[in-house]
Amino acid sequence: MPWLRVRSNHQRNAQSRTHVVQELIRLRSQQETPCHGKVAYTIFDSHLSTMSNPENIRKSYHHGELNLSHLTADPIDLFRQWWKEVIDADISEPNAMTLSTVSAELHASSRTVLLKGIYDHGFEFYTNYQSRKGMEMEQNPNVALLFFWKELERQVRIEGIAEKVSRKRSQEYFQSRPLGSQIGAWASPQSKVIEDRSELDDAVTRIEEKFIGQDPLPVPDHWGGYIIRPNLFEFWQGRPDRLHDRFEYRLENKVWKINRLAP
Numbered sequence: 001m002p003w004l005r006v007r008s009n010h011q012r013n014a015q016s017r018t019h020v021v022q023e024l025i026r027l028r029s030q031q032e033t034p035c036h037g038k039v040a041y042t043i044f045d046s047h048l049s050t051m052s053n054p055e056n057i058r059k060s061y062h063h064g065e066l067n068l069s070h071l072t073a074d075p076i077d078l079f080r081q082w083w084k085e086v087i088d089a090d091i092s093e094p095n096a097m098t099l100s101t102v103s104a105e106l107h108a109s110s111r112t113v114l115l116k117g118i119y120d121h122g123f124e125f126y127t128n129y130q131s132r133k134g135m136e137m138e139q140n141p142n143v144a145l146l147f148f149w150k151e152l153e154r155q156v157r158i159e160g161i162a163e164k165v166s167r168k169r170s171q172e173y174f175q176s177r178p179l180g181s182q183i184g185a186w187a188s189p190q191s192k193v194i195e196d197r198s199e200l201d202d203a204v205t206r207i208e209e210k211f212i213g214q215d216p217l218p219v220p221d222h223w224g225g226y227i228i229r230p231n232l233f234e235f236w237q238g239r240p241d242r243l244h245d246r247f248e249y250r251l252e253n254k255v256w257k258i259n260r261l262a263p
Contacts, residue, residue, distance in 0.1 A: 061238025063153040066245035068260065075233040075249040075256060076120055079156060082149075082235070083118065091151050098146040099125070101136040109136065115147075116173065122229040123158065124165065126173060128190035130222045137162040143228060153238030160230035170224035175216035182217045183207050234261070 050056050072078045086094045095115035102108050111133060117124030123145060127134055137143060145158040174182060187203035194200060211217050233249040246261035 060240050061153040061244065062240055064237055065239060066235060066237035066247065068247070068258075071235075071247060071258060073256065075230070075235075076118075078235060079233070080118065082152075082154065082156065086149050086152065089149075089151055091149055094149065096147075097123075097125075098148075099133060100144040100146070101133050102140050102142065103136045104139040109133070116225070117227075119227070122160065122227045124225055124227050126170070126223070126225045128185065128188070128223050129164075130192075131190035133191075137226065145228060155234075155236040157232075157234040157236070158228065158230050159232040160228045162226045162228055165225035165227050167219075167224065171219040173225060174219040174223065179215045179217070182215075183211075185223045186211075186217065186220050239263070 070078075072081070083094075093114075096112050097115050098110050099113045100108060100110040109132060113125045113127060113133075115123055115125055129138075141162045143160065143162045145156075145160075147154075147156040147158075149155075174185070177185075183204055186207045188200065189203075231251040235247050235249075237245040239245055242263060244263040246263060248259045248261050249256045250259070251257075
């Protein structure tokens with residue numbers, strides 16, 4: 001696509017840097033040439049020392065661009081386009097997304113969950129309703145999602161309202177999971193303090209004995225799905241010199257309003 005341009009110079013530079021590091025590692029491992037080895041140690045250790053400081057870690061983005069002409073009227077349609085490209089790129093765990101919630105005391109927290117459904121009305125995932133995120137969404141359903149696909153130098157930020165899916169839908173998904181995952185959902189008091197690992201192992205054993213010979217298991221009352229109904233999207237494409245392309249979709253009176261944001 002015209003906005004997904006690969007810059008060959010960037011690729012060559014990245015390959016060159018990789019070659020230098022590999023050569024330093026090779027020299028460091030040589031024992032038969034002490035002099036060269038000493039030089040390699042010095043250069044290699046200097047490189048590691050520099051990279052250990054977050055101030056010195058920098059990456060310039062050259063993979064693509066995002067313009068107004070590339071957008072769709074409905075942000076879900078653009079998300080689906082990007083999702084297809086992520087899948088085609090064979091990225092590991094492309095459905096990993098950061099979920100941020102806010103408690104009744106206005107304390108924010110974030111964690112990674114897995115997307116399990118993309119629908120016209122929102123994004124679906126599953127969890128323990130008695131976990132910290134579950135309790136916080138019960139108190140305050142306003143949440144945020146973040147997808148970061150570093151291989152394509154893209155982010156999608158979403159804000160919306162969390163709602164529980166139907167019990168029927170939760171059961172359908174729960175019973176499609178591997179048996180071990182079903183047992184784990186029954187056994188784990190997610191987010192609660194436990195004494196040690198043996199407490200969790202003992203709980204798994206009890207569940208295995210309780211449901212011996214059963215597969216699939218019934219869905220626990222404390223476990224199920226959420227749908228995040230979005231009211232804001234931001235599509236972010238990395239660009240050189242930190243001059244990234246950012247477009248925001250904001251839902252106003254049931255119509256998506258589009259604005260370009262400064263990087």
